[in-house]
Amino acid sequence: MELLEVLKARVKQLQASNVPEVMVNKAELAPLGNDGYQDPLRKVVAASPVEEQPTPRGMDESPAWPRSWAEKLKKEMYIRQLKVERNLSIAASQLPLERKAKAKAKAERKAKAKAKAERKAKAKAKAERKAKAKAKAERKAKAKAKAERKAKAEAEAKAEREAKPKAEAKAEAEAKAKAEAKAERKVKAKAEGKKSLKSPKANGAAAWSQSHAGSCRVYAHGKPRVAAVKKSVKVQKPQRVLENKDSSQYKILQQTIQSNLECFLFLQQPEEAERFLLLYHSSPAKRRHLNVDAYNIVMRSWARKGCLRRIDRLFSMLESVGLQPSLDSYAAALECMGRNQLSAKDVQRCLQQLKNDGFHVDELFQKCLFEKDEKEKVLRAIRIVQPDYQLPPPPNPQTCKSSLLQDFYSKEKMVSYPKLDFSVQELQELFQQQLEMELNTTVTIKSVESAKPLPPQAIKARNLLATLRSQWHSSILQALQKSKRSMSRLKMASGSNILYPYLYLLPDEEYVGIMLQILNTLSPQGESVAVLARELGSKVYNRYITQRKLCSRQLEKVQEVYEDYIHLLAKDSQPVEYLPREYWEKLVAEAGFGPSLNLKDCSWPYVLLMRLGMHLLEILVQAVKVPRNILNPRLEPRLIPVLYHIYSFRSRWQVGLIKPHPVFSQIVSDAAETMLTFNSSAIPMLCPPVPWTSPHFGAFVLNDTRLMRFVDGAIQHQLLLEQCPPVNLHPVLDALNQLGNCAWKINQPVLDIIISIFNDKGNEKLDIPPPISEAPQPPAAPSNSSTWNKSQKHEFLLCKKKAAEMHSLRMDALYKLSIANYVRDKVFWFPHNMDFRGRTYPCPPYFNHLGNDVTRAILLFAEGRPLGPKGLDWLKIHLINLTGLKKKNALQERLEYANEIMEEILDSADYPLTGRKWWMNTDEPWQALACCMEIAKASRSPDPAAYISHFPVHQDGSCNGLQHYAALGRDLIGAISVNLMPCNVPQDVYSAVAQQVEEFRKKDADQGVKIAQVLQGFVSRKVVKQTVMTVVYGVTRYGGRLQMEKRLKEIEEFPEEYLWEASHYLVKQVFNGIKEMFSATRDIQKWLTESAKLIAQSGQTVEWITPLGLPIVQPYYRSKSTVLNCSMQNLSVKSSNSNQKPDTVKQKNAFPPNFIHSLDSTHMMLTALHCLRQGLTFVSVHDCYWTHALTVDVMNQICRQQFVALHSEKILQDLSKFMLEKYCRYSLPGGKPPPLSVLPTLIPSPGGGCAQMLTGCVICLGVALEGSCASFLTDVKNKVPGRETRDLWQNKLMEQLSNVPKTGEFNLKNVMDSTYFFS
């Protein structure tokens, strides 16, 4: 058995060792001697006569190689030569073995034994013989099967070879490749010969391949097959690699071509565009990357110039490659005709052709995205032949049919949209401010630190920095221009340079500005190359998009529509019964803009973005220099780079970092600059956001915003949203618009207190990060670090880590507070978008209501509402909620408690920093303080009920994930424990589980289970809480155990030696407890997981649609990375692509939590929409809903109603139906077969065995193949599973998907009366 292993391993190795030869065409010195005996062929080769005087490769690279260097190499070569010779003896002993394998194979093929003469192997002779004997036996049995096999296709042979014993495998390979290889060998030998004549100074590489060829000739009679095998592997490998690459890179390449062409269009360089297109068009191999869109872009660029002849030519090019012109092609042709005022005959012919291709003239205006004056020109052309032609009427607006929103969208119940406290005039001005800010792309604002007094050295440092910056500006500009020049020269030479157009899109100054901005924001710890490259690339992209919006007159149109749109919101205009989206669409239709408000999709592939970023980063690193002696005049004056590039080693991989030189960091820190520059999209909007009307349009005026956030490079979501009928997205878009339309303002007194602490020394307890000057100092000066002992080093590292953490916390707080301070007197808006599960987020990244306690405390609704009769009570209850004190008490008790401590509350409000500071010892101190102040003001007003409050009151879901699970499964006990059932006091699921676990433990302890006894007195709410919470989000037993271990470790008295066992036991009991309480929940979770597993194994990604109609796809793929070769360093870029196989584990584990998140987001959106109908102000932080104190009760009611409505839908049944249709279409009439990547995991063997048997079967293939088994295996090998196999797989999936888990007895209606459901 072991011997067989050895044999297997050896063949594997032989195969593997061929790889480097294929990949590394410049073979290095290494193969000559290093690899030892394991590759006898090489040895033989190395010793062949051609090789006798090898010359080191370095020699011809640099003729001026210093002598010592060359001599060293020579000596080395000599030693190696000796070694080679010594190894030869080993090789010689190995050789026969190799040969024998070959011979055996040959014999096999001819069914003759012939190879006896060569039996000379020493060391492994025995093994060999055994194997041979076996092979012989096999051979006989196989004789028949073999005759058939001979005729089989090559692909099949490959598959076989992998599964079979190695000796056989070789034979196969040999047989297949022999003919091929022979021919190839000849050619190669010739070629090599020529080459060597040309360059007598043969380098190492040439020598090697030469000798290889030579050896083939030498041994041509003796053992041709050895060479053949090698060659065959050589020939096959790269091809396969290439194909794989192609399929996954195809899309990216296509996208790259198009964005390149778009660039030329933007630059108005039709000649360049066409030249680039021809590059692909003229090569049959590259042509397949072109689609009609690529040709259209070139047509459009000619159309703009009015060159009809060129467009004609492109049409014939399209025809020549068998592509159909699309609507856009005709639009371009007509536009061009419109520009030239052509004769009616030409236009007529064009229109006729358009009709012949199955299009209608009206479609041009309904579907094409026109830019600039394109539309007018097309219309003009059409009116040459049809003078009365009228634009088609806009399509009738569609209404969403979702049963959950019937009321919401019904025309009868339509109410007018709530007004803002602004006039049309004022909103107009706000819009102008916002537009101006976005046109500038960046905003520079005063940081809150500017209030601090300036240290004396700062002025000097600032002046120095200013001088340096102006120097850097010009040196970067120079470097950029130089690189552009060399690139355009390169372009002439090689025909294409991928980055060439991208460096011309913006004025040079803008590129320089972007690079300097990166330099200014680089932290002293440095940043990874990949992050910087991405930032640079996307900054260029964003500015390009802005430019395009300006040039294509898209902005003009948006501006025009927005001016009318604000009438919906302004207090001095007529009430309008439209939703923002509907109103916007109506205005667009009335203005006759059609779809052209959308920009043509022109996103850049991620790889391209990174490449561009790397190019700019390289320029930056090269160009920016500083005199070394700038801070220390004693040093010699010399320019050194400001940025250095270094690698950081993380366990298995290395990360390239860019770090600023300490000299630079010193100047920056001395200068203590107080201006901050942000992208305009980081600032909240100063006017109501543009409503979302499609996945491409909404939010900011100019800044490109995605409706759905996703990881870089993922395109699946965007595709899915585009394919989705627009009407299905209406509810989601309307919900996002509703959230984005909430106006905010700053709570100034609270902000001022926070800033005062921030500018003093910070306060870690209150979550105000202290300045870096407060960081712990390392014990000694770093210069003599080498003499430190272990603990000193440790301490130093800890200090450094702490300082780095403090710096990033401080900067984060600085950004947030500075932005808040910037808008302190303004009203502002947070446009929203969502993640792929529909969870919503505000777009501005730093300062928003999703932030921490500090940021939430400084936000107020801009709109004020009277408190009403119960408002003050709600404020008080809210305050107690924020303290985290009376969690287990009823609302009434919380209110009473608040009244009891009124004195403390008022003291906190009046003397926040000098009084008794009650607020500081609460869970959320800053929000508590803000609430204290609000209560103080309200309670002191003459009529608290009339007091106008801007304060948001929150209502939190209690363990929201489990609430959805319990409702889905109608689990009675579970429902009670997560407050779906009315109760007098709030229920706490964690305590309930802890109790349950304690019961189990007691029982076990009584029965003498040791670990249960050890755990006596240690089972508590705290121990189980994290695990219970994360069960919803799919925590596994493994993860759960780690959590438990952590908790138990925190308990000092717990005996350490039992940690593992105890945590293991506890997690098991927690899972059991949950199962007991939420029995259906566990079943649902299991069902979701299993379904996702089967779907993913079938090579598909898990998709579903939320009850609101949002399509969702899980973006987890087995990521493939592309390596970008850049001169500074290679960058591995993960590319996510729909062609890739799904990551089964992630697809499976993430499905339950993602599905639950898609439900909680649906619940939130439903609540948001219905709150809008009731005139409420509503925003959310996922499962925490905010509104005015006046409207808390109404919001609570809506929230419950919508929860009941949502779960009254047949959610799981609908999911099952959807997935059956999606993944089991094949079993339904007219369906397509599933993809075949299924095979390795899913093939059930005919005898009812399992898939594991497969390998075994194939191995015994040669022995006996009979009846169905044989045909089954043939099917497998042909990679076309039989009907039977596919059916089996389908049945399994179908059974799983249709088997929706049963639910419990809980009556959902109870939620309506549950006080603590959200509280």
Place this chain on the structure above:
Amino acid sequence: GPGVLTRTLLNAGVKVVALESNLAFLPNLQSLENSLDGQLKVIYGDFFRLDPLVAGKLKPPAMCSDKLFETMGVAAVPWRADVPVKIFGILPQKKERNTLWRLLFALYECSSIYRYGRVELNIFISEKEYKVLTAKPGEGRAYQALTVLWQVGCEIQLLHMEPWSSFLTNLKSGGLAVAKSTWLPNDHLCLVRLTPRQNLFTEGLKPTSSSTFIFMVKQCFAKPRSRLTDRLKSWSLHNGGKLLRALEIPKNAETRNLYPEDYRRLFEALQNSNMLTETWFHDEVLESIRNINI
């Protein structure tokens, strides 16, 4: 383990101190210890978890080298003196590379076991790592930072090669529990003797500065095809060209083509020219040590 190596050594007649990290094997070894007359000493401990950087109490089998050497009764000797003690062992396959790196840091810093002098290691390592340790410049993937640093630090001798097939496997698949190796041969377990060089610290290289040397070599090999001049430039070092000329290293030399001694000379030249005194390298060096010691 079961004590095969220990028994072999005992049979050779030497005095043996055996470190056993697995409690399951301990009783057997202890009874062996008792049956011999002081020729064997068994200690519960893990040689490959000596002196971890983490602060706090050490939990056995992790242990501190001071204690180990005290128990063994071996005193520290000067670096240039003879080998004070010979260590035999088999590197755990899973963390082979990590262990090699940790030993290397200890060697260059004269810390841990190397505080006691030029401790000779006789260790079984996989063939692929052996190939790395003994690679020559230009040998593609085999020639690595680890190569340079070990060759500068130690004399490396191959004592024995044993095919993997001589070993039993406990994998369910019946395969060998050996990491697959694509680029380098890996058919054997190699017994390698690593003897620290007497002249390691004679010239510019000192235990105090050596972590910078290690760091420099690692940086150079992060992209082995890059030119040395570019590397020097990327560290904000000026005068790189002049330095290389003085060292007779060609301007366009790639980092993978430099000999171990060249790296040593380069480092010494950098030190002499005071270019490494500027503080920025310092933090990175410490960081890299931390990463190894985790």
